[in-house]
Amino acid sequence: MAVLGSLWRAGIPGVGYWIAANAIAIMALLAFALQGHASRWLTFVAANELLAMALLLMLEGCYRFLGRRTRPWGAYAGAVAVLIGIAYWTFVSPNFNARVTVTSAFHASLYAVLAVTMRRGRPSNRPRYSYYFLAVVAALFCAGHITRCIVYGFGMVVQSSLMQATAPNIAYLVLGILAQPALSIGVVMLVHDRLAERLERLANVDELTGALSRHAFLAIGDVLLNASVRTRSPVALAIIDIDSFKAINDGHGHAVGDQVLSHFAAFIASNLRVGDVFGRLGGEEFGVLCPATTAAETVALLERIRGRLAAAAQTELPRGLRYTFSVGVDQRRWDEPLAELMARADGALHAAKASGRDRVMAA
Structure with missing residues (x-):
């Protein structure tokens, strides 16, 4: 007792x-x-x-x-x-x-x-x-x-x-x-x-968004990449960033910013496929690992999700606030570490931002 x-x-x-x-x-x-x-x-x-x-x-x-x-x-x-x-x-x-x-x-x-x-x-x-x-x-x-x-x-x-x-x-x-x-x-x-x-x-789940933590996401990523070598199947990585998130925080307050993060994570997770791995890398940046998927297929998947968010009614958005996101995508090259794949996908994300935001680009 x-x-x-x-x-x-x-x-x-x-x-x-x-x-x-x-x-x-x-x-x-x-x-x-x-x-x-x-x-x-x-x-x-x-x-x-x-x-x-x-x-x-x-x-x-x-x-x-x-x-x-x-x-x-x-x-x-x-x-x-x-x-x-x-x-x-x-x-x-x-x-x-x-x-x-x-x-x-x-x-x-x-x-x-x-x-x-x-x-x-x-x-x-x-x-x-x-x-x-x-x-x-x-x-x-x-x-x-x-x-x-x-x-x-x-x-x-x-x-x-x-x-x-x-x-x-x-x-x-x-x-x-x-x-x-x-x-x-x-x-x-x-x-x-x-x-x-x-x-x-x-330790493994981000408290605010419910997505995997960075540590857990990277750990699962290493497992997926090792498995892809054995099965000789492709693995693609998408790095996603909410556009102009600092302006949302500055203009509407951090509470609204947290609502946007929570809504965004739930929206992405609900539109991914079974087997896709979704995690928060830090701040407003998220990652998606797509096993047995090429870069072109991943671009098509994220483009569909981006279109669905753009078409969502304002009542479905936090405080009716419209927001967009940009994505950088690349496919794992033979037997390379996850860090190199992430670096190329991150480069593609910066290119998407520089091209005007609200778009999905492959490396």
């Missing part, structure tokens, strides 16, 4: 549910420990229901962490059924084995749902370990509760008290005590993976 509490301010979905789950599990274990010293409503009914709700909140937190908006309503209905069953087999028709069977069946079902949820819910761009750790832990506890359900449901163990000192009972008590800490280790790993993802995004 202390570790999860230290992560509360990070604003990661699900953490609040996981903290609450641990708090409720502590109350459940204390209630169980009071058997023989307090009312059976507390030590039997409330204790079992609290432990069931703790697991349910762990599942609910995982739903929120994975971005699911729906609630596991079937699990809530099951929790109500457990409450009714425990009360019935405690006061109406006392039956220890029946109580164990109904609670273990409910726990096994929740663990099964949790295992499947974490196995299938892992984002494709994230490492598997933390998601699979939680899925495996849930699957193991599911198997343990299924075994317990069978053993007690078919009367293989005769028992009258939760604290009875028999080998099977001690094993199942250990299972119950270890469950919440093991799950908590798993969710802490998930939270740290989410924090790592945020740091990676800060």
Whole structure:
């Protein structure tokens, strides 16, 4: 709880549910420990229901962490059924084995749902370990509760008290005590993976425009160029610059300039093809890498995009402000570094600017 509490301010979905789950599990274990010293409503009914709700909140937190908006309503209905069953087999028709069977069946079902949820819910761009750790832990506890359900449901163990000192009972008590800490280790790993993802995004994605950062763009560019040598396919680079951007900042303010940058990046990204790589090189300058594409094809692509921006209605532009951009394009020559390709494309960009702006030129 202390570790999860230290992560509360990070604003990661699900953490609040996981903290609450641990708090409720502590109350459940204390209630169980009071058997023989307090009312059976507390030590039997409330204790079992609290432990069931703790697991349910762990599942609910995982739903929120994975971005699911729906609630596991079937699990809530099951929790109500457990409450009714425990009360019935405690006061109406006392039956220890029946109580164990109904609670273990409910726990096994929740663990099964949790295992499947974490196995299938892992984002494709994230490492598997933390998601699979939680899925495996849930699957193991599911198997343990299924075994317990069978053993007690078919009367293989005769028992009258939760604290009875028999080998099977001690094993199942250990299972119950270890469950919440093991799950908590798993969710802490998930939270740290989410924090790592945020740091990676800060390093690789420009915060204002959503385009790749210069560092990430150059890194991907090197990979694409190396791949093009192996496949003997062309790679083209376009360097794009918003025309007269300083005049926009001076005449309308930097806030409007930021809006233009954000709009421009979103417009370019939405009109590129799948597989094209878009990044911000600095200021109002952006780059586009087009794998398996010649310089002539890249010129045609950027010319179409330039025409679409020119034809956009004023209501679609930030503050209704019209702006244009210039582009320099070149194609990678055999086995040359990215820096040389960028230098030639940048030269073509300067030529486009000198020729009157609002145009696409090849080196």
